[in-house]
Amino acid sequence: MAGQKTDQRDVYVGQRIAEQRRKASLTQRRVAESFGMSAAQLQKYEKGTNRISAIHLDIFSRMTGVPLEYFFQGAPRLDDVHQDGFAEGRQQPYAAETDLQNLAEVMAQRVGEHLPESLRRDIAAAAQAFSRKLGG
Known part of the structure; x- marks a missing residue:
């Protein structure tokens, strides 16, 4: 080939x-x-x-x-070798002590990059309402 x-x-x-x-x-x-x-x-x-x-x-x-x-039985494996391709880079490990903060940061970054301004404002308002309900 x-x-x-x-x-x-x-x-x-x-x-x-x-x-x-x-x-x-x-x-x-x-x-x-x-x-x-x-x-x-x-x-x-x-x-x-x-x-x-x-x-x-x-x-x-x-x-x-x-x-x-x-x-293919017994064939050498190349799983541990990083192959460059079209995929995104490797994900960072999720830190257990700050899971929710990390999640919020990632979500905010994605929302900021991919959603229109009006929808971003609606999401921010919903987050503030959620915070008020929880006493934050």
Whole structure:
């Protein structure tokens, strides 16, 4: 898959593919033909140089009678590595001693950033009424 950098997981899956291909007495040429590609491309999958598509892995799984899960069992995990992406930054831990103050600050910031002035005034008035009812 063009543009995607491979990592140790691709190498691991590729090794499992090669292992199962040999166990099933299949040649690289035979498997590659069923994928509609060259044996050289299959070799890149087996070495982890290129990432195999889910479709090709499914075809291979059916050819060998090995469940898809097999190829990922015991694979290295990268959960603890921070991956840059489109998500917001990591959330800060919630401080137990000031939970409600933190919540109020976060809510005030979000309200201030995302709601129109008239609605912000209504929310502030409701908060003041709430404070008066509680004796604050």
